[in-house]
Amino acid sequence: MSKSQATRITWLGHATVLIQTVQGTNILIDPFIAHNPKYPKDFELPEKIDFVLLTHGHGDHIGDAAPVAKKHGATVVAIYELADYIAGQGVTQTMGMNLGGTVTLDDVTVTMVDAKHSAAASDEKGTHYVGVAVGFVLAVAGGPVLYHSGDTCVFGDMALIREIYQPRVVMLPIGGYYTMGPQEAAVACRLLEPETVLPIHWGTFPALTGTPAELAALVGPEVKVVHWKPGDEISV
Ligand code: NI
Numbered sequence: 105m106s107k108s109q110a111t112r113i114t115w116l117g118h119a120t121v122l123i124q125t126v127q128g129t130n131i132l133i134d135p136f137i138a139h140n141p142k143y144p145k146d147f148e149l150p151e152k153i154d155f156v157l158l159t160h161g162h163g164d165h166i167g168d169a170a171p172v173a174k175k176h177g178a179t180v181v182a183i184y185e186l187a188d189y190i191a192g193q194g195v196t197q198t199m200g201m202n203l204g205g206t207v208t209l210d211d212v213t214v215t216m217v218d219a220k221h222s223a224a225a226s227d228e229k230g231t232h233y234v235g236v237a238v239g240f241v242l243a244v245a246g247g248p249v250l251y252h253s254g255d256t257c258v259f260g261d262m263a264l265i266r267e268i269y270q271p272r273v274v275m276l277p278i279g280g281y282y283t284m285g286p287q288e289a290a291v292a293c294r295l296l297e298p299e300t301v302l303p304i305h306w307g308t309f310p311a312l313t314g315t316p317a318e319l320a321a322l323v324g325p326e327v328k329v330v331h332w333k334p335g336d337e338i339s340v
């Protein structure tokens with residue numbers, strides 16, 4: 105597919121992903137920038153970010169949500185309680201949805217789906233309940249269906265995500281320790297039947313030992329595992 109017709113996905117290290125549609129919608133998922141040891145040096149975010157999507161309240165997923173939303177004029181989309189928490193940090197535009205719900209974000213239809221992970225947010229005032237962990241399915245008009253699972257173990261209802269949405273490109277954590285590793289991600293691939301896997305949440309910290317090569321060795325040839333590095337942009 106030529107670049108001008110493709111949806112572009114840029115990995116910014118850890119679970120941080122920038123999605124840019126042909127129609128010019130820019131979506132940033134789980135912005136973790138200032139304290140992300142793998143954030144690509146000198147990478148400039150686009151001036152306009154339309155939406156920031158958050159999968160759960162841990163610092164390595166929401167660390168830069170409020171500053172990015174304020175600087176780039178983004179609307180923050182998250183589960184209700186987390187959206188409320190981010191609004192409390194002075195973000196004026198938030199959408200607090202919940203599991204199973206779908207919102208239309210310009211040319212992208214976004215559905216909030218299940219994930220299995222803890223989700224509290226911690227700050228100087230303590231630990232806060234900010235809903236549960238979620239994933240997102242993003243159906244780009246005239247483009248691919250994408251799935252960003254957030255932090256999760258593998259779970260059998262990924263088969264429902266395949267049945268209902270049929271994502272072609274899936275972003276799955278493979279680092280292990282806090283999420284599934286390659287062995288579990290290979291089962292996730294069996295349940296999801298994607299064409300392409302973009303591995304995330306690996307290599308950031310020493311504890312996250314899973315690698316794309318390990319996953320690639322466990323899935324069949326019909327699944328393409330992209331061995332990308334932070335800063336790489338993939339056209340899908
Ligand atoms: Ni987490």
Ligand code: MN
Nearest residue numbers: 162164255282
């Ligand atoms: Mn995490």
